[in-house]
Amino acid sequence: MAAEGNPVRAITITPLVAKSARRVDVPPPQPAPGEVTVRVVRVGICGTDFEILRGALGEAPAGEDRLVLGHESLGVVEGVVGGVSGLAAGDYVVATVRRPDGCPNCTAGESDMCLWGDFTERGIKRAHGFLTELYSEKPEFLVKVPPELADVAVLLEPLSVVEKAVEQAFLIQRRLRWEPKRALVLGAGAIGLLATALLRLRGLETFTLARSGGDSAAGRAAAALGGAYVSAVGRPLEELRQSLGRFDFILEATGSSAVASHALPALATNGVMCLVGVYSSNRVQELPVDSLYSDLVQGNKVVFGSVNAGRRYFEKGIEDLREARSRWPGVIERFISRRLPLERFEEVTARSPGDIKTVIEL
Numbered sequence: 001m002a003a004e005g006n007p008v009r010a011i012t013i014t015p016l017v018a019k020s021a022r023r024v025d026v027p028p029p030q031p032a033p034g035e036v037t038v039r040v041v042r043v044g045i046c047g048t049d050f051e052i053l054r055g056a057l058g059e060a061p062a063g064e065d066r067l068v069l070g071h072e073s074l075g076v077v078e079g080v081v082g083g084v085s086g087l088a089a090g091d092y093v094v095a096t097v098r099r100p101d102g103c104p105n106c107t108a109g110e111s112d113m114c115l116w117g118d119f120t121e122r123g124i125k126r127a128h129g130f131l132t133e134l135y136s137e138k139p140e141f142l143v144k145v146p147p148e149l150a151d152v153a154v155l156l157e158p159l160s161v162v163e164k165a166v167e168q169a170f171l172i173q174r175r176l177r178w179e180p181k182r183a184l185v186l187g188a189g190a191i192g193l194l195a196t197a198l199l200r201l202r203g204l205e206t207f208t209l210a211r212s213g214g215d216s217a218a219g220r221a222a223a224a225l226g227g228a229y230v231s232a233v234g235r236p237l238e239e240l241r242q243s244l245g246r247f248d249f250i251l252e253a254t255g256s257s258a259v260a261s262h263a264l265p266a267l268a269t270n271g272v273m274c275l276v277g278v279y280s281s282n283r284v285q286e287l288p289v290d291s292l293y294s295d296l297v298q299g300n301k302v303v304f305g306s307v308n309a310g311r312r313y314f315e316k317g318i319e320d321l322r323e324a325r326s327r328w329p330g331v332i333e334r335f336i337s338r339r340l341p342l343e344r345f346e347e348v349t350a351r352s353p354g355d356i357k358t359v360i361e362l
């Protein structure tokens with residue numbers, strides 16, 4: 001059946017083909033009854049997108065050979081087809097990313113904890129993304145955003161990932177009496193800086209370690225959040241570890257397995273470390289595994305991974321975005337360091353060292 005309405009602009013890629021991104025016209029969404037049509041305002045680009053753009057990740061919907069990119073979005077409700085959705089035209093919304101398969105966890109509303117792995121992810125795996133003018137979606141996958149947060153709400157999806165990681169770490173630590181004081185965040189992209197903000201909101205002394213200099217946008221942002229920014233420029237990981245001491249909580253968001261394994265011994269007794277990076281370099285490392293494992297055992301330490309985030313973490317993210325803005329006016333906004341109109345999407349991969357988060361404006 002031919003789609004009704006005018007075609008809409010979109011960025012699509014051929015999965016697993018590097019440099020295949022194209023600006024194309026695609027058929028407009030055909031919302032099913034009860035679905036909501038959303039006009040996209042802007043879309044954030046993250047490490048996962050860069051992996052897709054370099055041909056290392058991504059899957060088109062069944063029967064198609066191209067995938068509409070984009071999973072970090074902000075949009076405005078354009079219309080609702082029948083049914084009651086709790087959403088009205090003009091509402092700002094952010095869409096969640098993962099869509100359930102039929103596994104028990106997905107069925108219970110926790111598709112971020114999917115057991116079967118048959119989920120789809122919009123803009124990543126077998127479902128079109130949001131880097132297009134219009135999309136349609138079931139209301140249960142749309143999170144309403146207060147208008148006063150609209151300028152930063154494109155950060156809500158990455159923030160949800162951090163909310164989940166931090167909440168899970170604190171839940172895991174209910175295994176013991178735990179009073180965390182020092183946290184280490186590895187990486188100062190949007191995920192690292194959002195983690196820095198959350199941990200500062202929770203009152204932890206937070207160190208954010210990254211590759212750029214202290215006078216970089218990321219370094220200044222981390223400092224503005226009351227965190228200590230540690231530049232890794234010209235400093236071997238081993239030396240950094242010795243000078244920084246130990247941490248109750250470590251969040252690894254660089255996606256470098258070398259950084260992750262070097263950081264492991266920096267975990268304090270009874271500490272917890274969470275990995276959220278995309279590790280795809282196929283690096284083979286020689287590691288002192290006996291001493292690493294023995295240290296985990298003797299120190300009662302936990303290392304865990306966390307991916308994606310369900311709706312409740314988006315909702316928690318809205319509360320924290322509000323709190324972060326009132327505590328550090330003008331700082332969260334700076335995480336959006338580059339804005340490109342859709343017409344200039346080609347420039348997205350030409351990143352400057354100071355770039356934290358590039359967004360594409362529709």
Ligand code: BGC
Binds near residue numbers: 048071097121309
């Ligand atoms: C997204 C998650 C997603 C993950 C793996 C991340 O960039 O934020 O929602 O689950 O990629 O595909």
